Amino acid sequence: MTPVVSIIMGSTSDLPVMEKAAKFLDEMEIPFEMHALSAHRTPEEVEKFAKGAKERGIRVIIAAAGMAAHLCGVIASMTTVPVIGVPINSTLDGMDALLAIVQMPPGIPVATVGINGALNAGILAVQMLAVGDESLQAKLAQYKEDLKKKIVKANEDLAKVSFKYKTN
Numbered sequence: 001m002t003p004v005v006s007i008i009m010g011s012t013s014d015l016p017v018m019e020k021a022a023k024f025l026d027e028m029e030i031p032f033e034m035h036a037l038s039a040h041r042t043p044e045e046v047e048k049f050a051k052g053a054k055e056r057g058i059r060v061i062i063a064a065a066g067m068a069a070h071l072c073g074v075i076a077s078m079t080t081v082p083v084i085g086v087p088i089n090s091t092l093d094g095m096d097a098l099l100a101i102v103q104m105p106p107g108i109p110v111a112t113v114g115i116n117g118a119l120n121a122g123i124l125a126v127q128m129l130a131v132g133d134e135s136l137q138a139k140l141a142q143y144k145e146d147l148k149k150k151i152v153k154a155n156e157d158l159a160k161v162s163f164k165y166k167t168n
Helices: 012-027 043-052 071-077 092-102 118-130 134-159
Strands: 005-009 032-036 060-066 083-088
Touching: 005 012, 005 071, 012 032, 012 060, 012 083, 012 118, 043 071, 060 071, 060 092, 060 118, 071 083, 071 092, 083 092, 083 118, 118 134
Parallel strands: 005 032, 005 060, 060 083
Antiparallel strands: none
């Protein structure tokens, strides 16, 4: 299988967050790859990756970074493949990473999810891939229907919990 999504993280210490995107891609049967690349420590490898992504068949890149969080923007500056940034909570409650990723200059967009929002990044990547792919759209629709059913069930279960002054 040729990967169509790349999950890139600045360090393998980001894996516990990023595995949520990987698990979702697995669930949706989307081939993907994972790499640890650093905009600061391995800039040549980042450049090689970004400039070669499209030719290798990569259609969406999910890039995670904490602290200075330059990885997402650096990759976006070197490719036309859409980049989804995942700010990692490593310092300042992740706000430094969020602001570094979301505040890109004109012409270098990075779609940005919430701090540690790897699952949403995976969902967004699949939504991008699903444009024009009815079978993938159907999988996403089923996923969202299953989310709805979970909440309805949780609400039903909550109604059964009793407290002395609870009225419903």
